[in-house]
Amino acid sequence: MKNHVWRPLYIALALVAVGLVARYLLVPPDFGVHERGYMYGWHRKSNEKEWEAVRVKYRTGRSCIPCHRDKHDDIRNSPHAAISCENCHGALLDHPKDPVSLEINRSRSLCLRCHARLPYKASLRGSIKGINPETHYPQAECMMCHYPHNPKRPNPKREVRS
Numbered sequence: 001m002k003n004h005v006w007r008p009l010y011i012a013l014a015l016v017a018v019g020l021v022a023r024y025l026l027v028p029p030d031f032g033v034h035e036r037g038y039m040y041g042w043h044r045k046s047n048e049k050e051w052e053a054v055r056v057k058y059r060t061g062r063s064c065i066p067c068h069r070d071k072h073d074d075i076r077n078s079p080h081a082a083i084s085c086e087n088c089h090g091a092l093l094d095h096p097k098d099p100v101s102l103e104i105n106r107s108r109s110l111c112l113r114c115h116a117r118l119p120y121k122a123s124l125r126g127s128i129k130g131i132n133p134e135t136h137y138p139q140a141e142c143m144m145c146h147y148p149h150n151p152k153r154p155n156p157k158r159e160v161r162s
């Protein structure tokens with residue numbers, strides 16, 4: 001065969017060789033199809049152990065009832081009934097082992113992520129009652145006037161304070 005045929009062929013063979021070497025060096029040895037077949041087995045075997053070791057961070061609202069029944073009862077019949085405690089209070093797996101370290105988020109942005117008015121009526125988020133944060137008492141914490149565990153009611157805690 002002529003040289004102008006061989007030369008590109010060498011380059012093609014070299015590229016295949018580089019690919020095979022790269023695969024050998026980069027793909028972990030336990031990657032591939034395992035006992036559960038192609039659909040569920042196409043992964044790194046040791047990754048199964050890694051997922052088993054992932055720590056769950058959330059405890060769910062039900063776990064709060066024994067110690068905070070009052071908050072649970074307040075929220076249950078309120079417009080916030082669907083919101084999980086940990087949606088506002090954060091992941092609490094280690095609570096109450098260390099209650100002092102639990103900081104309550106009292107920022108306006110906690111509430112505004114759901115209540116800043118959105119004009120997109122087609123989305124569920126847009127159908128939540130919204131306020132304009134720039135005109136709705138911009139200097140005040142929402143909790144001054146709204147009780148987070150039942151936002152239809154004034155905040156009992158703040159009434160006592162003022």
Ligand code: HEC
Nearest residue numbers: 059060061063064067068085086089092096099102103104
């Ligand atoms: C075994 C009892 C227990 C459980 C279960 C429990 N807590 Fe608590 N919690 C406490 C204690 C004790 C405190 C500290 C005293 C207090 O503020 O009442 C506390 C305080 C808090 C505080 C106030 C922290 C502060 O800075 O004032 C929040 C918020 C809270 N818990 C939320 C929750 C949520 C949400 C859950 C469920 C995921 C939960 N707790 C589960 C016992 C518990």
Ligand code: HEC
Nearest residue numbers: 061064068071072075083084085088104105106143148157
């Ligand atoms: C919509 C957000 C939101 C949800 C949902 C929520 N909380 Fe709170 N929670 C707050 C805020 C904000 C405060 C601080 C209130 C204040 O300073 O007046 C608070 C305060 C608390 C406190 C401190 C004690 C007190 O009287 O202020 C406890 C305990 C608590 N929440 C438990 C719970 C539990 C249990 C649930 C679920 C049943 C829950 N919260 C759901 C926002 C929320």
Ligand code: HEC
Nearest residue numbers: 079080083110111114115127128129142143146148151152
């Ligand atoms: C995860 C989303 C979410 C968060 C966070 C949230 N809310 Fe709500 N809120 C809702 C939903 C959903 C409703 C009930 C549907 C509606 O009123 O449009 C509601 C209802 C309300 C209402 C009653 C409106 C009415 O008159 O019927 C007020 C007031 C309110 N929330 C204030 C707050 C405040 C204050 C905070 C912060 C502590 C807060 N919300 C955090 C979703 C949220």
Ligand code: HEC
Nearest residue numbers: 108111112115129130131133136137140141142144145146
């Ligand atoms: C100084 C008191 C005060 C503060 C602070 C305050 N609100 Fe209100 N909010 C009210 C009053 C009063 C109403 C009912 C009358 C009205 O619609 O203006 C209301 C109504 C609402 C409604 C219902 C709107 C509707 O269409 O029916 C939502 C949602 C709401 N507030 C969320 C918030 C959020 C979120 C914050 C913090 C970013 C906040 N509010 C801060 C007093 C307050």
